[in-house]
Amino acid sequence: MANVVGVAMGSISDWPTMRLTCEVLEKFGIPYEKHVISAHRMPDELQAFGRSARNKGLKVIIAGAGGAAHLPGMIAANTTLPVIGVPIKTRTLNGVDSLLSIVQMPYGAPVATVSIGDSGAKNAALLAAQILATNDQSIQNKLADFKHDQRVEAKNSEQQFD
Ligand code: RP5
Numbered sequence: 001m002a003n004v005v006g007v008a009m010g011s012i013s014d015w016p017t018m019r020l021t022c023e024v025l026e027k028f029g030i031p032y033e034k035h036v037i038s039a040h041r042m043p044d045e046l047q048a049f050g051r052s053a054r055n056k057g058l059k060v061i062i063a064g065a066g067g068a069a070h071l072p073g074m075i076a077a078n079t080t081l082p083v084i085g086v087p088i089k090t091r092t093l094n095g096v097d098s099l100l101s102i103v104q105m106p107y108g109a110p111v112a113t114v115s116i117g118d119s120g121a122k123n124a125a126l127l128a129a130q131i132l133a134t135n136d137q138s139i140q141n142k143l144a145d146f147k148h149d150q151r152v153e154a155k156n157s158e159q160q161f162d
Contacts, residue, residue, distance in 0.1 A: 005032040005128050006058045008049065008075060010065035012036055014088050017121045018064045021086065024125030028142050030132065033058075039071040046071070050078025060128040063111075064121065066090045069101040076109040082131055084124045085111040 005025055009018045018034070025032045037046050053061060053075075061081050063072035066088030076083040087098035095116035103113040112127065114120035126143075133140040 001031045002057045003031045003033040004057065004059045004132060005030055005125075006049070006053055006061045007032055007034040008037045008061065008063040008071060009034075010036070010038050010063075010069065010071045010088075014064050014066060017088050017117060018062075018086065020118055020121040021062055021064070021125045024122050025128070028125070028129045028139060028146075030125075030129060030139065037071065037075075039065065039074050046074055047078055050075045053079050053081055060084065060131050062086060062124045062128055064088050064124075065102070066095065066098045067092075067101070069098040072102050072111045072113075073105050073109055076105065076111050083111050084127055085113045086120050086124045087113065087116045089117040 007018060007021055007025070009015060022032065022034060035049065037049055039046050058081060061075055061079065062084045063075050064086035065071035067090055069085070069087060072083055072085030085102035087095050087102050089095035090097055099113070099116050102111055105111050114123045114127065129139050129143055133143055
């Protein structure tokens with residue numbers, strides 16, 4: 001099956017976080033491709049990726065970046081596909097820099113921004129799955145099972161009271 005999600009990250013140093021995105025995509029059986037695309041070091045590759053994404057069959061793009069995190073916004077500037085931004089946690093400002101850089105897109109190039117770090121990385125994959133599920137019954141069923149399982153797990157956690 002052709003890849004439907006493109007996962008981009010600004011540096012290989014983002015991989016420990018973005019790996020979590022990929023693991024959730026795999027759990028839902030969603031074919032994806034992954035790339036390191038540094039917005040400030042690889043501007044030509046960034047533009048080519050954004051402009052070719054729809055034609056090569058991608059449906060959603062997930063982009064993770066840290067610091068002055070312009071990768072998700074610059075991809076959004078080059079495609080009409082939905083772009084989900086993952087703010088990578090940074091050592092200097094704990095990822096608040098990444099969050100504000102990604103979430104504060106001006107009108108015209110939206111980026112659906114998730115939370116900083118690991119939860120955000122996993123939620124980005126879930127959000128992509130939910131977008132794809134609007135037109136894919138099999139992913140929709142897997143999402144329903146996932147929600148059921150997490151509800152049962154939360155309810156059963158009462159047994160852990162001492
Ligand atoms: C951003 O700068 C990347 O997304 C990464 O989070 C951060 C640091 O990159 P490296 O200096 O580790 O390559 O472009």
